[in-house]
Amino acid sequence: MSACTDDVKAVTCTVKPPVYLHIGETKPDAAHSGICVVDVTLPFGKPASIEEITFKNYYTASVTVRLLRRGPGQEAPAKWCTALRDLPLMDNPHTERGSQDYCTIHRTQMKAEPDHVVSVRLILRQPSSAWLTFSIGDVKIFPRAEPDPEKEVSDWLSDLTLVDQHSDLEGLPDPQTVSSSIQQMWALTEVMQTNQTSASIGRFDVDGCYDINLLSLTSDETIWSWLLQMRSLMLSQANRRVNVGEEKEERKH
Incomplete structure (x- = not known):
């Protein structure tokens, strides 16, 4: 059994007794007919998408x-x-090799998509007359696992990051620097909002270009307005970087 079904429970199903086919009006020994049919029915009203079918062979050739x-x-x-x-x-x-092995049939081996299945029919063949009987046992059907939405979102974000790393965005601010500055700006605005009269702003700079101690600020309202303007500027730069990256990717395609 593959690792993908280790944590998946088998579907509840009913395995009917094997039916041996024969030719002619008189019924010969079923063991020598060469063809056997095993039907596996799933619960009524609960079709399944199959990932794997496993069983133990008992002298079945194909x-x-x-x-x-x-x-x-x-x-x-x-x-x-x-x-x-x-x-x-x-x-x-005509030889015993593989005659009693555990077998697995994966959905990737099937020519038709095994989705919305209500019943499975296994047609067994044994052309050799060396064996008195043949069949299979311990038949199990494992459903296809539903994809994890969180993992899909994570993979999507990883792809975006990979594309962003390879994009040619010369002349734009470094994304890590912009992100760090926006986080600092956001923290300062939160401080000003909660305590506008007693908060100590201290020194704040962006790429070494701004010093709040050198600005002519006469009130907390002025500081608050300046911080909001700086945050808007940072967000605008970040959005511009993303838009330029998307335009370049579209031109490549």
Whole structure:
């Protein structure tokens, strides 16, 4: 079993007894018919998207997987499709190698998407007459895990960061410097808002160009106005950097 299903529980399903096919009016020994059908039904009204099908082989040479699928929200009857045809389970039908192995069929091996499945039919074949009987056991169906929305957002943000690092943005302020300055400005404005009369502003500079002690400020309201203007300037620079980056990426494509 692959690592992706280690933490996923198997779907509750019903595995019907194997049915051996035969030709002609007289029923021969079922073990020598060469074809066996095992139906696996899922709970009524609960179609599943399949990630893996696992089972233990018992002298079956090959398996074909057919799926009964129902489209989401469709009133039309479900339809059968062949998802995988004649997958070898034994190296040689006449020898025992692989005859009792645990097998896994992953959704990537299937030719049809195993989504909205209501029933699975496993068609087993054993052309050799060396074995008295053949079948499979311990059949389990594992559903496809739903993607984690938080992980998708995290991956999206990582992609944005990667694109931003490779963008040609010469002549614009360094993003780390702008971000740090905005954070400092935000902290100062919060201090002024909560305590406008007693807060000590101290020294604040941006790239060594501004010294609040050298400005002619006569009131807390003037300081508050100046801080708001500086914060708006920083945000404007950051937005300009993002917009320029997006325009250059569009021109590349």
